[in-house]
Amino acid sequence: MDRVSVVTDIRQANQNAAHENRKVFDKCGSCVINLMSAPGAGKTSVLEATIREIAPSFKVAVIEGDLETTFDSDRIRAMGVPAHQITTGSVCHLDARMVAKALAVFPPDGADLVVIENVGNLVCPAEFNLGEDLRVMVFSVVEGADKPKKYPLMFHTSDVVLLNKIDLLPYSGVALSELLRNVVEVNPRAAIFPISCRTGEGMEGWIGWLTQELKTRSRQALSTLKT
Amino acid sequence: MHELSIAESILDIAAAEAATHHAAAVTTIKVRLGNFTGVVREALEFAFEIARQGTVAASATLEIESVPLRTRCPSCDMTGSSDFCFICERCGTPLDILSGREMQVESIELAEEEVPWIASR
Numbered sequence: 603m604d605r606v607s608v609v610t611d612i613r614q615a616n617q618n619a620a621h622e623n624r625k626v627f628d629k630c631g632s633c634v635i636n637l638m639s640a641p642g643a644g645k646t647s648v649l650e651a652t653i654r655e656i657a658p659s660f661k662v663a664v665i666e667g668d669l670e671t672t673f674d675s676d677r678i679r680a681m682g683v684p685a686h687q688i689t690t691g692s693v694c695h696l697d698a699r700m701v702a703k704a705l706a707v708f709p710p711d712g713a714d715l716v717v718i719e720n721v722g723n724l725v726c727p728a729e730f731n732l733g734e735d736l737r738v739m740v741f742s743v744v745e746g747a748d749k750p751k752k753y754p755l756m757f758h759t760s761d762v763v764l765l766n767k768i769d770l771l772p773y774s775g776v777a778l779s780e781l782l783r784n785v786v787e788v789n790p791r792a793a794i795f796p797i798s799c800r801t802g803e804g805m806e807g808w809i810g811w812l813t814q815e816l817k818t819r820s821r822q823a824l825s826t827l828k829t
Numbered sequence: 830m831h832e833l834s835i836a837e838s839i840l841d842i843a844a845a846e847a848a849t850h851h852a853a854a855v856t857t858i859k860v861r862l863g864n865f866t867g868v869v870r871e872a873l874e875f876a877f878e879i880a881r882q883g884t885v886a887a888s889a890t891l892e893i894e895s896v897p898l899r900t901r902c903p904s905c906d907m908t909g910s911s912d913f914c915f916i917c918e919r920c921g922t923p924l925d926i927l928s929g930r931e932m933q934v935e936s937i938e939l940a941e942e943e944v945p946w947i948a949s950r
């Protein structure tokens with residue numbers, strides 16, 4: 603019997619595919635967001651609200667991941683924004699190869715921003731890099747202040763945490779300060795914005811941050827083109 | 830159940846290794862699994878039982894070594910085993926992760942290839 607040392611990252615195959623996606627996005631000059639959350643936290647609502655605010659200045663394209671149905675891509679297309687639906691059947695997350703397949707038929711040529719809405723799941727998507735620039739997580743505040751500690755991985759690996767549905771805080775018994783403290787402890791480097799897609803409260807903070815990010819990135823892309 | 834796709838990736842890595850070594854079968858797969866990953870050990874063990882069927886590792890054992898979460902402060906060098914609090918208790922700086930995010934096939938054990946003319950005689 604032979605013992606062979608291997609030392610290979612189990613995520614390597616996905617990582618390689620993510621790297622290929624990255625090249626496609628770079629060629630298109632797109633900034634890419636991997637939008638993640640538990641089911642129903644408000645990913646598509648955030649996307650709709652964000653598109654409404656930035657669509658005049660930036661070209662957006664959307665890739666939707668769901669277990670079943672084209673409901674979410676229909677919602678985005680209804681806003682006049684190109685959208686492609688991936689249905690995973692029973693797979694609880696998007697992986698880089700699924701996104702590669704989508705890119706083959708849905709190249710985001712000329713899009714300043716590509717948003718990939720992941721399958722609603724609070725754990726699994728966090729381990730699968732899709733080739734994104736930014737990981738944005740939506741969390742519905744009514745789910746409880748303890749959740750960042752119970753499900754730390756997605757909070758920890760996100761660049762932005764949007765604490766959505768703050769209009770429901772008065773009915774939920776959740777203390778925003780306690781929730782904020784837990785998010786900061788799990789991820790002290792994240793940009794955190796309490797928002798409501800229903801009332802629009804807090805949206806200007808997130809939109810301002812994103813707009814700044816998109817401008818900085820397109821300037822960087824321009825300067826690398828020139829050099 | 831993303832543990833199934835993790836199990837499949839493990840088996841792909843093992844199968845590729847078995848092929849390069851012209852082995853007949855994989856008998857053991859050793860994996861290092863960090864405590865701060867999206868993978869549940871029991872779920873992975875269960876998924877592995879299903880995914881290994883019909884592969885070169887059909888009767889392989891999966892040995893999982895758990896790796897604890899360890900952190901270090903980039904500013905004051907304090908190390909610890911943070912309870913999912915990534916702020917240095919001494920100086921308030923965001924902590925770096927030393928270990929706990931591993932998801933690695935470390936080694937495999939192979940059974941030698943049966944020599945075809947012996948097998949057929």
Ligand SMILES: Nc1nc2c(ncn2[C@@H]2O[C@H](COP(=O)(O)OP(=O)(O)OP(=O)(O)O)[C@@H](O)[C@H]2O)c(=O)[nH]1
Nearest residue numbers: 640641642643644645646647722766767798799800
């Ligand atoms: N009260 C309130 N409801 C909201 C808010 N944002 C979203 N919702 C509601 O929450 C529900 C789910 O919103 P979606 O945007 O579909 O959530 P999602 O994360 O895209 O859901 P999946 O893609 O199915 O995982 C809908 O009924 C929304 O109207 C908010 O800020 N406040």
Ligand SMILES: [Mg+2]
Nearest residue numbers: 645646674719
């Ligand atoms: Mg949705």
Ligand SMILES: [Zn+2]
Nearest residue numbers: 902905917920
């Ligand atoms: Zn410190």
